[in-house]
Amino acid sequence: MLTRTKVQSDARPSEITPRAVYVDRRRFLAGGAALAAAGVAAAALPAQAAAAPAPFGGMPGPKLGEIAHSPLSTDEPQTPFDTVTHYNNFYEFGTGKEDPAENASTLRVRPWTVKIDGLCANPGTYDVDDLIRANRLEERVYRLRCVEAWSMVIPWVGIPMAEVIKRAEPLGSAKFVAMQTLLDPEQMPGQRRPILEWPYVEGLRLDEAMHPLTILAVGLYGDVLPNQDGAPIRLVVPWKYGFKSIKSIVTLKFVEEMPPTSWNRVAPNEYGFYANVNPAVDHPRWSQARERRIGEFFRRDTLPFNGYGEQVASLYAGMDLAKWY
Amino acid sequence: MSSSLSANRSRNNPQAGTTSNPASARKRRRGGGDRYVRFVAKPLVFVLCLVPLGWVVWQAVFVPGGLGANPIDAVNRHLGDWALRFLLISLAVSPIREITGWVVVVRFRRMLGLFAFFYVFLHLSSWIGLDQFFAWQHIWADIVKRPYITVGMLAFALLIPLAATSTAGMIKRLGARAWKRLHMLVYPAAMLGCFHYYMLVKADIREPLIYSGVLAVLLAWRLATRWRPWSVRRRGAMATPAPVRAP
Numbered sequence: 001m002l003t004r005t006k007v008q009s010d011a012r013p014s015e016i017t018p019r020a021v022y023v024d025r026r027r028f029l030a031g032g033a034a035l036a037a038a039g040v041a042a043a044a045l046p047a048q049a050a051a052a053p054a055p056f057g058g059m060p061g062p063k064l065g066e067i068a069h070s071p072l073s074t075d076e077p078q079t080p081f082d083t084v085t086h087y088n089n090f091y092e093f094g095t096g097k098e099d100p101a102e103n104a105s106t107l108r109v110r111p112w113t114v115k116i117d118g119l120c121a122n123p124g125t126y127d128v129d130d131l132i133r134a135n136r137l138e139e140r141v142y143r144l145r146c147v148e149a150w151s152m153v154i155p156w157v158g159i160p161m162a163e164v165i166k167r168a169e170p171l172g173s174a175k176f177v178a179m180q181t182l183l184d185p186e187q188m189p190g191q192r193r194p195i196l197e198w199p200y201v202e203g204l205r206l207d208e209a210m211h212p213l214t215i216l217a218v219g220l221y222g223d224v225l226p227n228q229d230g231a232p233i234r235l236v237v238p239w240k241y242g243f244k245s246i247k248s249i250v251t252l253k254f255v256e257e258m259p260p261t262s263w264n265r266v267a268p269n270e271y272g273f274y275a276n277v278n279p280a281v282d283h284p285r286w287s288q289a290r291e292r293r294i295g296e297f298f299r300r301d302t303l304p305f306n307g308y309g310e311q312v313a314s315l316y317a318g319m320d321l322a323k324w325y
Numbered sequence: 326m327s328s329s330l331s332a333n334r335s336r337n338n339p340q341a342g343t344t345s346n347p348a349s350a351r352k353r354r355r356g357g358g359d360r361y362v363r364f365v366a367k368p369l370v371f372v373l374c375l376v377p378l379g380w381v382v383w384q385a386v387f388v389p390g391g392l393g394a395n396p397i398d399a400v401n402r403h404l405g406d407w408a409l410r411f412l413l414i415s416l417a418v419s420p421i422r423e424i425t426g427w428v429v430v431v432r433f434r435r436m437l438g439l440f441a442f443f444y445v446f447l448h449l450s451s452w453i454g455l456d457q458f459f460a461w462q463h464i465w466a467d468i469v470k471r472p473y474i475t476v477g478m479l480a481f482a483l484l485i486p487l488a489a490t491s492t493a494g495m496i497k498r499l500g501a502r503a504w505k506r507l508h509m510l511v512y513p514a515a516m517l518g519c520f521h522y523y524m525l526v527k528a529d530i531r532e533p534l535i536y537s538g539v540l541a542v543l544l545a546w547r548l549a550t551r552w553r554p555w556s557v558r559r560r561g562a563m564a565t566p567a568p569v570r571a572p
Binding site for chain 2: 082087097148150266286289290292299
């Protein structure tokens with residue numbers, strides 16, 4: 001279960017605002033305001049779900065601070081907030097697409113700790129707010145492609161995973177990062193049935209986790225991440241199928257061997273470890289060549305690595321991607 | 326205001342008591358009941374069978390966001406659900422008739438079966454016309470490469486001759502025996518329909534299992550009551566199959 005870390009009266013070094021942020025605070029504030037405005041404008045787009053109930057069940061976290069823009073964001077039209085928060089695969093709260101929005105209010109997102117350990121020199125158990133405060137928040141507007149052949153464009157707010165990893169100082173023997181979602185059937189009613197093996201587990205190769213595109217997301221549309229989207233902290237790896245982007249993370253462990261991943265356990269011939277978006281490698285039961293961008297009528301061609309090939313293809317040079325799906 | 330006639334009339338059957346001859350009274354009752362079925366009950370059931378289609382059209386046209394974030398998928402699934410349901414409902418008619426003795430349900434079996442075919446056709450059409458938007462190469466590739474789609478297409482194909490031979494005229498042309506044998510294709514069609522659903526879910530197989538369970542019960546009943554080696558032991562009336570007549 002979650003544990004409370006000691007509260008210290010002195011500011012921790014990690015809490016001191018980096019000088020660059022402090023000096024440029026007006027720009028960041030302006031960026032945050034623009035984000036909020038964009039969020040409001042996008043949410044006002046017609047023809048989507050009716051007014052959503054309050055997405056933050058239990059105790060919401062502190063408001064997000066200043067948020068920086070990132071050149072890694074895409075400028076494609078963003079999927080409306082109501083859609084992003086009402087069409088979710090989060091089986092811990094039910095297997096219907098609208099179940100997480102209905103049921104995720106039982107998730108208590110504070111207090112929340114993330115345990116970082118394994119093959120690293122600087123393990124620790126961190127309050128999620130400390131993790132957030134220690135890093136500069138960035139907005140990353142990413143495409144997210146589900147293995148079910150639908151996709152969205154989502155303005156995440158998060159921190160580069162590389163920063164968190166660097167602070168933990170992984171040893172030379174660490175080759176993979178293994179992550180785990182909260183296990184608590186009381187808070188997560190879907191865990192009362194063995195639809196998947198609980199808790200949900202995922203993993204990345206260390207270089208994938210260190211890649212600049214990989215983030216730990218804590219927000220959405222400039223505000224705190226709603227429960228149904230994986231609050232309070234989740235992974236976003238935009239060039240892989242959505243099931244790799246594990247939600248509501250509680251542990252992060254550096255390991256030597258390729259760690260088990262939940263969907264691979266369910267059907268190893270259907271869901272691989274790498275799960276890179278690849279229109280040339282079909283799911284055994286359906287094609288991956290085309291996808292439905294939520295909100296659009298016509299299907300569109302799926303892009304290799306979800307369109308991030310330029311940035312990530314080199315990670316897989318020489319690998320047979322049909323074998324390592 | 327009572328007269329000798331009205332004193333003999335019951336509310337449910339206005340013609341009862343107007344004659345003392347029981348046989349002609351029965352005939353008149355059957356005649357009145359037949360009109361009721363043909364002009365009241367059947368149109369009512371017909372309209373009810375259209376409600377699932379009406380609902381989805383209403384949601385799509387008049388309720389923004391009513392079908393959720395992925396309306397094409399929602400429409401397709403809704404139509405598929407009702408195709409399976411109507412198939413199972415039509416397969417439940419004979420057991421209900423024989424268990425409850427309520428003979429009139431048989432007169433709705435053809436309508437229910439045709440609505441099952443109708444919803445299967447709509448489900449397939451929504452896939453071709455909405456989801457794939459007539460991308461014939463992709464459609465054909467899916468039909469041959471994706472087992473769950475192959476299975477679904479097979480189920481649809483099996484229902485086509487059943488829909489085509491659903492009329493009284495066709496029963497006459499084929500002859501009762503051949504017609505009955507042809508219409509046994511509904512059993513593999515329903516099994517393939519359940520299998521199609523089972524094959525397409527990622528992990529949560531509860532709903533496909535429920536449909537399959539209902540189908541299993543309906544098929545088991547038929548095995549128990551109609552399969553010669555087992556049914557011979559039952560009372561004579563049940564062992565001989567009921568004559569085939571146009572509903």
